[in-house]
Amino acid sequence: MTDKTPTQSSSTDKEHLRQELLQLLHEQRSVALKAADSAHGDATHEQSVAETQYDTVAIEAAYLAHGQSQRVADFDAMINQLNTLIVRDFTDTDEIALGAIVTLDNAMTCWLLPVCGGFKINNGKLIVITPHSPLGQMITGAEVEDTLANGRTITGVC
Numbered sequence: 405m406t407d408k409t410p411t412q413s414s415s416t417d418k419e420h421l422r423q424e425l426l427q428l429l430h431e432q433r434s435v436a437l438k439a440a441d442s443a444h445g446d447a448t449h450e451q452s453v454a455e456t457q458y459d460t461v462a463i464e465a466a467y468l469a470h471g472q473s474q475r476v477a478d479f480d481a482m483i484n485q486l487n488t489l490i491v492r493d494f495t496d497t498d499e500i501a502l503g504a505i506v507t508l509d510n511a512m513t514c515w516l517l518p519v520c521g522g523f524k525i526n527n528g529k530l531i532v533i534t535p536h537s538p539l540g541q542m543i544t545g546a547e548v549e550d551t552l553a554n555g556r557t558i559t560g561v562c
Contacts, residue, residue, distance in 0.1 A: 418491045424525050426486055433479035440472035482519040494561045496548040506543055507560035
């Protein structure tokens, strides 16, 4: 394959995709925050006070509130990682690393990011994978035209 020349439009496209992913994360964070607030309200409501030693409504609501609060913190961490990610272009001669958009067998396109594995963006045409996933481990450090252990061939990168 011939080397691709990085273009401004490629970086712009990645920035647009990052913004789409960030919007999705902000929406899910908002839902998690509302759930955490609701669970916290349930845990501290006067009707949740235990009437007997076997009454665990308040304890269960507190566990739920804690779990929902942790989800909010997880979304905050993902948003921060995406905001600090340096978006760069890759050519056919570059080793695949974080930020690369990789095409496999001219059929599947994935974006290697540190977070958000499994998220689909760009109308479902692009799936996010992380370096911790089996596919992410296979493609990290690989190059265009390499055949992976799963039999797929890397046919493009940007």
